[in-house]
Amino acid sequence: MVRQTRVVEAVPATTPFIGPEQLMRETGQAQLVRLGANESAFGPSPRAVEAMSRDLPRLAWYGDPESLDLRDALAEKHRCAPDEILVGAGIDDLMGLAVRAFVGPGNTALWTLGTYPTFSYHVIGYGGRPLTTPYRSDGTPDCDALIEAARRASPTIVYLANPDNPSGRFIERRELVAFYEALPSDALLLLDEAYADFVDAADLLPPSFGDRLVRLRTFSKAYGLAGARIGYALSSRRNISIFAKIRLQYGVNRNAQVGALESLRDEPFRRHVVDETARARDEYYRLARELGRSYIESQTNFVCIDFGTASAATRVMSDLLEHGVWVRKPGAPPLDSCIRVSAGTPSMRATFAAALRAVTEVTV
């Protein structure tokens, strides 16, 4: 029998997320209204679908390992150089590279307890030392607590999702700049901007901002390409070249490169998605008020609705599943009394609203 490395031996068997396909097998349901994973209900750009469809017969060819065309287009979008960009198989992949390069065994990584769980998955997977601070009571990551913990414990990476997942909260640019500047000079800020395409570009950090900053972006959310697994890191040439030393050269699907490039060219479609998403959020806010529930104003494609206690929220989530509606819920306080529902199309929203009214009458 071959022995695992010490680091991997210590990793527990966990699954950060149960997929809807498994829930369908378990419950025997043939389909679910998918509002659990913040997938875009508005789909990919039709132009991107057409470009991908045209390229499918060439799928016997590997994609360009350097993603040259896509990086050129991204460099233009972000007003930076192509070698300040690394394309990877989604944010999860890029996050793994960052943890592997800068945390590794024994170093500390710091994040907000209950935020996007894949960061913690990587830290534990690479043998890092986890350090967390709690959310503020309103569900915002607590920047002051993070700064204090960073000064005390010297983490190599401080992780922040902005807009945050699962709260949907957004930290304004001025506060974010102050946060970055207050962090120790030997800590990297890993800024997960998965939902930044739902925010006005003017409210985000300027291009090429800071050597200790790695920004992670994705085509999974506003661009509706979650299934394609494609995202990118924006950072200094030095950090990008470090990731390049250890990345999978051929890790990105060729068709995903094609779809991402065409999606960038279809800015009207992204704006349409952002507008539809805002309408969906407003409708969820009204529904929450109607049911006498509080909610968190979100800058993303999902909304947290509060049911008072974690067990009540869990019950609502399970009952919704019985009605064929799949949502998720945050795992840690103070957000664990909420369910988190993704922006749906009008018909998905109607199904969700009817199901939520039905299950809250009975269970809450």
Next chain:
Amino acid sequence: MVRQTRVVEAVPATTPFIGPEQLMRETGQAQLVRLGANESAFGPSPRAVEAMSRDLPRLAWYGDPESLDLRDALAEKHRCAPDEILVGAGIDDLMGLAVRAFVGPGNTALWTLGTYPTFSYHVIGYGGRPLTTPYRSDGTPDCDALIEAARRASPTIVYLANPDNPSGRFIERRELVAFYEALPSDALLLLDEAYADFVDAADLLPPSFGDRLVRLRTFSKAYGLAGARIGYALSSRRNISIFAKIRLQYGVNRNAQVGALESLRDEPFRRHVVDETARARDEYYRLARELGRSYIESQTNFVCIDFGTASAATRVMSDLLEHGVWVRKPGAPPLDSCIRVSAGTPSMRATFAAALRAVTEVTV
């Protein structure tokens, strides 16, 4: 400035492969006859293309993180259980998991010098200790030398590609079984079967063979889905569950899952590809004989043709590139005097043959 981990700091900046897209930029060529990466010239199954095309509008949905349907189909094909299978983003991805889980910093990994370079890339990337033995003079991996080195140096992983890349040689089942049994009991045999779909199934190992064996398979070669990035590991439940602890849950493109599943259902197409590939090999053998060059009989979709010295082979490769034909060459002796050309369609073969005749008249 944030310090890299010691392991990553020691990793040199290397690129295992230069992609044809970069060569096209460098040489200003608008297209190349792609015979360099053992991509299938016969494309993906038309049925798979149709199924993927139909599913593209659903690409806003993540793929099933457990690949349940695909693993069921693979379990049926390989007569094993679904939990003896892990689906990943191609063999490179799965190989990385194996090195991370069993080699890591300080442990030794053993392979044949000059075989598929991504294994060595991972060993160095994860801080392992590289140990290599040379090919036999006929270009076959030297199983006796590997056994001897394994007994001496106690590697945690012994890597073998069968059929081998870049030689194309195939080690018969009986010899492979003897090799496996002669390895130390604390060494894992990582068997890269990327090209096994070109071999009769009866000549491969039986299902669920041995606890110390991890077999890596791909849809990139005979199934013509290299650009999709999808492959799988076959091993014991124990080894699969170890990989599952550290894998990217959402690492596989949804459309790749769809294409892989439909490809499995289109066995006539795979047989057609295998037959066409055999024709291509025979044509390359005849061409080599015509030019007075020796070659290696291959069980894969590529052939090595020998030009006597490494510098002659390099010159042939560069001159072919000027004729718009892209091939690669092995990097280490004794194979480095060869170019390696992938099986093309009849028209690609004609272009290659004309170009090779032209450049060998001049340069060799």
